[in-house]
Amino acid sequence: MFRDMNNPCNQWVKKNILKQQYNEFCIVSYSFEDTDRCLLTSSTSEGPFYLKNSMIRKDVREDQYGVDLLLRLRVVDVKGCRPICGLAVDIWNSNACGVYSGFSGYENSSFAPGQIAVPTDHKTFLRGRQFTDENGMVEFLTIIPAWYHLRTPHIHIKIIEGSKEILTTQLFFPQEFTYEIESLPPYNSRQLSPYINENDFVLTLSHGVQGGWPKFTKWGERYYMGTLTIGVDYGGTLFPSEKSN
Secondary structure, eight states: OOSOTTSHHHHHHIIIIITSOOOOOOOOOOOTTTOSOOOBOOOOOOOTTOOSSOOBOSBOOTTOOSOEEEEEEEEEETTTTEEOOSOEEEEEOOOTTSOOTTOGGGTTOOOOTTOOOOOOOOOOTTEEEEEOOTTSEEEEEEEOOOOBTTBOSEEEEEEEETTEEEEEEEEEOOHHHHHHHHTSTTGGGSOOOSOOGGGOHHHHHTTTOTTOOOEEEEEETTEEEEEEEEEEOTTSOOOOOOOOO
């Protein structure tokens, strides 16, 4: 489970999250590779490390070393599964050391849920924006992220139209997949993660994040492709996201 349960942030999680009985969540998602079906993707917290005005680019890796991931996303209106063109899609994720660009001064410091981080640098690695094409598609080339304090590996996604936020969510990796990645360099230079999908508090609070589980295909020793159909309520009411880790 968690290290150093005397840490105030860990105590908060233990008191408010882990006391809940864990129920196996269903990781149902659809990839456009397999089916035209779609389902509404769960929203999640934004986390403390979001930065506005990401560079428009497909390759967000810069100088970051890790296992490469080509992430292909298709954004559709859940009513009819129709693709939506022209939406801005932001992604951001940690590097192989669990550190986010713009916030590298924190390294793996604790952040209590709801706390907002103040940027410490002007680095931009593993952040980017693309716009959906006529098929609702965007592609990003990133690396598979590592765990950090309180969190299992995940990728943040925010979908925007103009000034309106359509969806904020997080994408996750099957646990066995994560174990495999953690055995490879540079991920294996760190201790094994004490945080797994079962005790990740965002997954717990969001009941497993329906629709947040891409299909992963291995293309090489250090190269994967992830594909996912993201369903949004395009005509629904938009709410600002709650900030958390």
